[in-house]
Amino acid sequence: MRMIPILNRINELSRIERTSGLSDTEKAEQAALRTQYLQILRGQLLTTLLNVSVMDEFGNDVTPKRLIDKRAANDQ
Structure with a gap:
């Protein structure tokens, strides 16, 4: 994980x-x-x-539609 540059000044x-x-x-x-x-x-x-996929116990992708839509909107 990269350090946030302003964190040193905040501290x-x-x-x-x-x-x-x-x-x-x-x-x-x-x-x-x-x-x-x-x-x-x-x-x-x-x-x-936005990079999370939800899988059920059978390995089926059950990612909520709202998340899929948000992901698609951000890809544009």
């Missing part, structure tokens, strides 16, 4: 917050970085879910 700001507190500028940066981090994670999760 650094978190350490500063615990030790000496953050300035208003740093608080704003921290909020923006956290929002960006969540967007990255959600994108990774969606990519993973």
